[in-house]
């Protein structure tokens with residue numbers, strides 16, 4: 082396995098209407114790292130994740146996942162290496178039962194049914210929703226849908242977990258459960274989010290985007306306490322680092 086598991090080299094992307102969403106992005110993510118991608122609305126986070134997973138292809142520059150260059154021809158290889166969880170789990174769950182959604186990926190890769198069943202049950206147990214296997218995904222709560230979407234990724238046994246806003250629409254308990262779950266995974270994790278408290282807790286490294294460019298890339302605890310930088314990028318310090326309005330204490 083490559084030591085540099087994800088490599089963006091001077092990547093540019095413009096949408097068909099001409100909007101330049103990614104403007105020369107370069108970074109390397111190493112095996113086992115947990116990286117938060119942050120930035121204000123429209124900074125380019127989702128576009129970057131779609132480029133990484135081959136949903137979009139760069140106009141210029143190169144993206145490697147392990148040794149593999151991301152191109153139209155290598156998409157099936159890339160998708161075996163990367164598990165991508167969309168911002169809205171409804172975009173990912175489309176079968177009639179949770180079981181079938183989690184089985185979809187492995188079945189699609191021609192894995193035999195006994196092995197599919199093993200993988201599905203292991204993935205459902207990992208995220209704590211084995212009891213929901215026969216339920217229709219659209220009848221699940223937001224937190225349960227998020228868990229099912231993550232199980233659907235885990236059943237593919239990916240090297241890298243890529244997540245777009247995983248804590249959106251989760252109540253505090255479901256958010257806490259998800260963070261604990263993700264903390265327990267040894268996968269390389271790349272998470273685009275506005276939840277800077279989660280980044281502080283889960284990701285040792287943060288990449289800050291602004292206007293399709295990397296403005297800062299470094300240790301989360303340093304970046305997320307740099308008020309000047311955060312303000313320049315339309316962000317605020319994580320809530321856990323802001324003073325308590327009742328007692329006035331600061332961490």
Ligand SMILES: Nc1ncnc2c1ncn2[C@@H]1O[C@H](COP(=O)(O)OP(=O)(O)OP(=O)(O)O)[C@@H](O)[C@H]1O
Nearest residue numbers: 096098100102120121122123124125126127128129
């Ligand atoms: N399909 C599209 N066509 C044209 N422009 C787009 C399209 N999708 C996104 N954009 C634009 O590209 C830029 C980057 O968008 P992107 O969704 O990557 O930002 P983001 O950082 O994920 O934002 P958010 O935090 O709001 O989800 C924005 O200016 C956005 O308006």
